[in-house]
Amino acid sequence: MPGLPDAVVPVALAADLVVLTLVDGSLHVLAVRRAEAPFIGRWALPGGFVREGESAQRAAERELAEETGLGSRVHLEQLASYSDPARDPRGRVVSVAHLALVPADDAPPEAMRAGGDAAEVAWLPVTDDGSTAEPLAFDHARILRDGVERARAKLEYSALAAAFCEEEFTVGELRRVYDAVWGVRLDARNFHRKVTGARGFLDPVGTTTTRDGGRPAALFRRGPASTLNPPITRPPEPD
Amino acid sequence: MPGLPDAVVPVALAADLVVLTLVDGSLHVLAVRRAEAPFIGRWALPGGFVREGESAQRAAERELAEETGLGSRVHLEQLASYSDPARDPRGRVVSVAHLALVPADDAPPEAMRAGGDAAEVAWLPVTDDGSTAEPLAFDHARILRDGVERARAKLEYSALAAAFCEEEFTVGELRRVYDAVWGVRLDARNFHRKVTGARGFLDPVGTTTTRDGGRPAALFRRGPASTLNPPITRPPEPD
DNA sequence: GCAAAAGTGTTATCTCTACACCCATGC
DNA sequence: GCATGGGTGTAGAGATAACACTTTTGC
Structure with a gap:
């Protein structure tokens, strides 16, 4: 060398x-x-x-x-x-x-x-x-x-979960990423409120889909925020 | 090769x-x-x-x-x-x-x-x-x-701050680490409550010191916990 | 006494969790 | 209608932030 x-x-x-x-x-x-x-x-x-x-x-x-x-x-x-x-x-x-x-x-x-x-x-x-x-x-x-x-x-604490989803995704699809990666079952209602309330995290597309069944769900893209505050907390392991 | x-x-x-x-x-x-x-x-x-x-x-x-x-x-x-x-x-x-x-x-x-x-x-x-x-x-x-x-x-979210301190340290010394690294001024009272309340974070030594001036402060060592839950939150940047 | 830093109490506010409940679709 | 998943409301528990106040030292 x-x-x-x-x-x-x-x-x-x-x-x-x-x-x-x-x-x-x-x-x-x-x-x-x-x-x-x-x-x-x-x-x-x-x-x-x-x-x-x-x-x-x-x-x-x-x-x-x-x-x-x-x-x-x-x-x-x-x-x-x-x-x-x-x-x-x-x-x-x-x-x-x-x-x-x-x-x-x-x-x-x-x-x-x-x-x-x-x-x-x-x-x-x-x-x-x-x-x-x-x-x-x-x-x-x-x-x-x-x-x-x-x-x-x-x-x-990041917007990483969206990397597992298609470009346009529903809140439910995003939640199932957390469920799968963490091996937990997050409450769908609270999760929805949290991610839609976090500024810059999700960009609403304006359209809906029924591809997950049930009531039509709004579609989102990744928003500009790369970090998520407050974070989505992983449920504590049972003692 | x-x-x-x-x-x-x-x-x-x-x-x-x-x-x-x-x-x-x-x-x-x-x-x-x-x-x-x-x-x-x-x-x-x-x-x-x-x-x-x-x-x-x-x-x-x-x-x-x-x-x-x-x-x-x-x-x-x-x-x-x-x-x-x-x-x-x-x-x-x-x-x-x-x-x-x-x-x-x-x-x-x-x-x-x-x-x-x-x-x-x-x-x-x-x-x-x-x-x-x-x-x-x-x-x-x-x-x-x-x-x-x-x-x-x-x-x-970790016990890393203690790495900047001596083996035995006071809560005030630990807080000044956060102040220095983050460039902020954390409230001494709330910080004290938070770190002493986090299980496994601090091990009380039982003795006190007056090396920082003022009222004697209890000495601690790093506890067994390596992650801190709930985390100490960095104050948001002013918009 | 006075300054300085430690530590405790209190209260309003926010956040989280666990639900009850309603909505809009496919079948 | 019924099942399925989407979405909103709400109440209690818990965490947070701001600050009044007391404690114990050095000088």
């Missing part, structure tokens, strides 16, 4: 993705089955190496587009980096993990990578403790747990 | 530190004056390259001990990673930034690195917008801003 001290150890930089969505009202994570060693045959988080001239953020955007075909309608943020020297048996690989949230039932894995390589891709259900039924490769279980925890925490 | 695809680009991994403390009741950040190119003579965040067999976390701990001489009595957490390919003119250097909080008036920079190399080290005042009067090297202004914002946000 020219210009740098001799002692500097070179590492490979990977961008991995925790892509969360709702399938049938419950939280799922995007996983790919590994086709090569190490951890051949195991589920892993999608990701890949950062390329020349690319930031980790850009690499994550590229991977996300490759895996899901989704473009702009996804929320993407950096999660954390994982640099344990033993985390990858092939050598020194540092992963910059990212958290992505995609709308419910968008981009079904069946349709994914139609023209790409033939790796198996699936939405795996996420359990209450933020893990999957089958073990994940590398330290991806840890990364997934961190990602789920971040998503859960950010729902409280 | 054996075992990895040929196309993988090697990068150097750095661990940088946003070390915050209170000096005379206002927020300061630890900075070192660069003795070499690039950015020679400029202030920069302390940090260094991650060594063989070391994680970024361990490198940050090592750097922190080297710079401040402080050991365990510091809070240290990962902040974020910065991987813009142009962020370091010497080549591809990815920084895993960490946030450290050290007790007020501990480890004065004059006493630092007594036996180490002669680089100038100082506590620079942090302005309300999370920057310093003099420009910082590399993208360190951005990193500092992110670190300050993280610290401000975490005070609301």
Whole structure:
């Protein structure tokens, strides 16, 4: 590495993705089955190496587009980096993990990578403790747990939940995001009052839909506010 | 890189530190004056390259001990990673930034690195917008801003403020941490009620001190709770 | 005594929660 | 009509903000 001290150890930089969505009202994570060693045959988080001239953020955007075909309608943020020297048996690989949230039932894995390589891709259900039924490769279980925890925490005080919804959504759809991600049942009436009362949180579209059944519900878009004050409080765990 | 695809680009991994403390009741950040190119003579965040067999976390701990001489009595957490390919003119250097909080008036920079190399080290005042009067090297202004914002946000719902205090501290000292970090003046009476009423937040030591003047104040240690519910709310910005 | 900081009491106001209740649709 | 989900009203509990007031020290 020219210009740098001799002692500097070179590492490979990977961008991995925790892509969360709702399938049938419950939280799922995007996983790919590994086709090569190490951890051949195991589920892993999608990701890949950062390329020349690319930031980790850009690499994550590229991977996300490759895996899901989704473009702009996804929320993407950096999660954390994982640099344990033993985390990858092939050598020194540092992963910059990212958290992505995609709308419910968008981009079904069946349709994914139609023209790409033939790796198996699936939405795996996420359990209450933020893990999957089958073990994940590398330290991806840890990364997934961190990602789920971040998503859960950010729902409280941010407009993040709308990232799980279509562009136009009803208050009920938004509430079901909270129910699914937190594993709770919020009171529909109080939730409605709270989110419609928070300034800048929801932009009324003016039209209604009956796609959820029952009485027609007003449609909203995400408002300009990115933080939510007062926050939506997660019900306390029963002692 | 054996075992990895040929196309993988090697990068150097750095661990940088946003070390915050209170000096005379206002927020300061630890900075070192660069003795070499690039950015020679400029202030920069302390940090260094991650060594063989070391994680970024361990490198940050090592750097922190080297710079401040402080050991365990510091809070240290990962902040974020910065991987813009142009962020370091010497080549591809990815920084895993960490946030450290050290007790007020501990480890004065004059006493630092007594036996180490002669680089100038100082506590620079942090302005309300999370920057310093003099420009910082590399993208360190951005990193500092992110670190300050993280610290401000975490005070609301975590026990982080105690990391700025000595092991045993008074409620008034804790409140002055909030005042300094948020740039506000919280009501001493309501603050007292709130923090002493939050279960698990403060452990009473049983003794008192008059080091802050006035009536003797009870001493506390950090309690077992790491999150604070209900949170201490930051007063809204005037419109 | 006086200043300073700690700590307690009080009250109006706001917020939250748990409901009762009505509304507008599909079937 | 009936089920389903949307939306409004309301009362009690609890949290908050503002401030009067007492306590205990140093000087």
